[in-house]
Amino acid sequence: xxxxxxxxxxxxxxxxxxxxxxxxxxxxxxxxxxxxxxxxxxxxxxxxxxxxxxxxxxxxxxxxxxxxxxxxxxxxxxxxxxxxxxxx
Amino acid sequence: xxxxxxxxxxxxxxxxxxxxxxxxxxxxxxxxxxxxxxxxxxxxxxxxxxxxxxxxxxxxxxxxxxxxxxxxxxxxxx
Numbered sequence: 001x002x003x004x005x006x007x008x009x010x011x012x013x014x015x016x017x018x019x020x021x022x023x024x025x026x027x028x029x030x031x032x033x034x035x036x037x038x039x040x041x042x043x044x045x046x047x048x049x050x051x052x053x054x055x056x057x058x059x060x061x062x063x064x065x066x067x068x069x070x071x072x073x074x075x076x077x078x079x080x081x082x083x084x085x086x087x088x
Numbered sequence: 089x090x091x092x093x094x095x096x097x098x099x100x101x102x103x104x105x106x107x108x109x110x111x112x113x114x115x116x117x118x119x120x121x122x123x124x125x126x127x128x129x130x131x132x133x134x135x136x137x138x139x140x141x142x143x144x145x146x147x148x149x150x151x152x153x154x155x156x157x158x159x160x161x162x163x164x165x166x
Contacts, residue, residue: 070133078147082148
């Protein structure tokens with residue numbers, strides 16, 4: 001038995017394996033979210049801000065909103081196509 | 089913290105699980121990136137047209153098919 005599978009009382013400084021896993025997972029999730037955000041930003045800038053004006057117009061804002069929704073939807077469609085089990 | 093005290097088989101399993109998940113995520117985001125450019129040519133609407141969503145799905149399938157073809161091609165070159 002090691003101290004991680006059976007945390008001894010009093011060793012509050014020591015991190016349990018469970019805590020370590022959770023911490024790693026949340027770091028990975030954060031990393032993934034940041035990457036996703038960066039991609040969406042690039043894609044929607046390309047689509048919606050075709051001629052940058054002195055301020056963001058209403059139509060640009062609503063384009064961005066739709067673009068973000070569609071990109072998330074597209075991610076779902078791709079994911080389903082790859083791992084949903086259907087073959088075309 | 090002392091990493092040497094970690095239960096290594098447990099952590100290895102965790103590590104390979106996370107590695108697999110990361111690979112899946114990377115694949116999905118790479119294909120979404122590429123297929124978005126191919127299939128979504130106009131301004132994004134309130135919902136995808138059926139041709140857009142079919143294109144996305146086809147795009148993912150064709151990419152896999154292509155990967156296999158390229159792999160075979162390279163094998164035949166050896």
